[in-house]
């Protein structure tokens with residue numbers, strides 16, 4: 033396997049703090065290619081031999097803006113219970129239709145391929161959300177996601193709005209309200 037040639041912007045790039053634009057269809061060929069590259073990159077970043085070969089940091093999700101493309105597109109690659117088998121989510125023009133009351137957070141903190149440092153603190157996320165979005169052909173669909181996939185969706189939707197997870201952590205009180213939420 034060869035690593036797709038993509039360059040991931042880091043948190044100090046101002047584009048990561050800009051709001052991405054709605055996507056129109058049909059998708060441009062270069063955007064289809066970008067989506068394929070993002071999926072391939074994320075998959076490889078979760079495979080031990082590829083991590084070692086290319087010195088990768090593991091990631092679950094990428095938004096187009098992280099590649100400098102200000103379009104409302106993200107992908108999430110989730111390894112299934114069967115090792116080496118991945119489920120891909122391709123999410124274009126997402127809107128959160130509803131969410132649970134319950135909030136959760138990742139105990140060890142969230143990570144981001146654009147944030148290459150340890151950040152202390154937690155980000156409150158909804159335990160379950162229902163999202164309306166479009167696929168690569170522009171067909172609308174609805175999806176309900178929960179737990180870590182729900183967190184990943186919310187993290188990526190934030191990217192589309194120019195928000196990084198680190199922006200949501202209060203450095204003076206990085207574990208604020210954690211006792212009102214469930215840790216996962």
Ligand code: NI
Nearest residue numbers: 143144145146
């Ligand atoms: Ni991120």
